[in-house]
Amino acid sequence: MKLDPRRFRWAALLGLALAACSAVLVTYSLSGSLAPRLVHTEPSEFAPVLVIDEYGQRCMNFEKIKDRGRQTCFDLSAPEKMVFDYTRMMTSALFVKPDPRNVLMVGLGGATIPLALEKILPDAVIDTVEIDPAVLRVAERYFGYKQGPRQRVFVDDGRAFIEQARREGRTYDMVMLDAFDVDYIPPHLLTREFFQQVHAILSPDGVLVANTFTRSTMYERESATYAAVFGDFFNLRAGNRVIIASRGPLPDDDALKRHAHALAKALEPFGIDVERELQRFSRHRDWSADAAVLTD
Template sequence: MPSACPLLVSRLITGFAALLLSLAVYAEPRLLHSEPSPFGKILVFEDNGERCLNFNSVTDLGRQTCMDIRHPDALVFSYTRMMISALFVHPRPQHILIVGLGGASLQKTLAKLLPEATIDTAEIDPGVARVAKEYFDYRPGPKQRLFLEDGRLFIENAHRTGQQYDMVLLDAFDVDYVPRHLMTVEFLEHVKAILKIDGVVVANTFTNSDLYEQESATYAHVFGPFFNLRQGNRVIVATREALPDPATLKDNARAVKDKLVPFSVDVERELDRYAHIQTQGTAKVIRDPARE
């Protein structure tokens, strides 16, 4: 008859391992960095295997950025995967503008997917820029250009000087929501003006905002029908000209499918979201205060 001791030891080891895992999951976040900012205290912390950036509180579920420490290429948030899926609409952008830096998830991902592309970023907060470099491996350079200024001012100047982009990604948030001056008809008209003929704008917003219907009406007013992607956040994908048809989307998705695997993007799942097209609503559009 075999001894019961090895079985008992095995069960003890298993139980101890489960206890350690439970403690790791429920441990308090470990604060790495904190600094004041005019836009909210900047916090960098590690929690459950992820390094995150947030404003004011580590317990706020609306985190700005999280990076999987063991798999840093994986896109942790569904909204970043939805935004990257805009490559189904324009698979080979060569000149990209991103408004908002955060932990540089979009910047680093697009740089790896499109090594020949030039990626400009407009970030208003120098503190966020320092944190992105020190804690999230963001490396500005000739192809990864950083401009420390308000995104609207950058876009207005780009319009005035005739700059053109294949893709503009809007990912700017303050503590609560998208700054209002980055939501208006007048702002979006500047965005449209700096897009090339086949250009695309991609905007990260919320699904549970009181401004949801007004946002929809505002984007539709400037761009016409747009793709309305939803999971947690809402990502608006609009084009300067007509939206591509389903066959084109599918062909473009197939072309980038293998490249997206290391970034945890499920191409079929993301492609399904493009069945949802938003058209002009009845809500009042959002305008600059002087135009209201």
């Protein structure tokens, strides 16, 4: 039986057309799943707290679905893995102080760092102070945060909490500052007087860790203010800037490497590559010597 070559040509064209339609449908489906989806809006006296799913991530934001950045995100398929460089940099403060018994976190957000520290430091108590109860409600309902004996939260202003801790003689081995409002860090958490309060509640070799901006009109004055209270500090930069200062002397490079390698296995599930993080530890002063210190 003789076969008509036109049949094969039409069959091939039909197959290509069907494949193209299939590809369009798959692309449409993927693009639909990647578009931001508002999961929840939590009313707040400060700013509405939004929960958004996009690009396979769950994120928290204030006021708007789209703006300059996200407050918190986690990967829905790998919740432990840290999405942002700044959370990895802040956690790498353990290279400076690898065995804190108690940690104070100012600013809860989606609780990425408190939840990680609970697993990395099985004997430590993590206290978090969060000014907005709406953020706490969202963290508990949508981001897996749970309070307990080792994971405590206090609804209060960060500075007021620290000042009260000083009056009561309470100290922390590590204080982590990650408090942002819609625009930037609240001004009363950026002054010399505030950092003096933080310095006072640190244990003798306690460590301050602060998340701030790499590019800011306040960069030089912020830097000068930290230096006025703590002296030299580590200046880590990748997207955001993370400042790591100590009440005692900063460890040398060998000590940093030793602590980092000892923690490597514990940090791996969170996507923290210790070699990459070590490269970010800079002691360089990159601000003007005559920059004015921020005061109350």
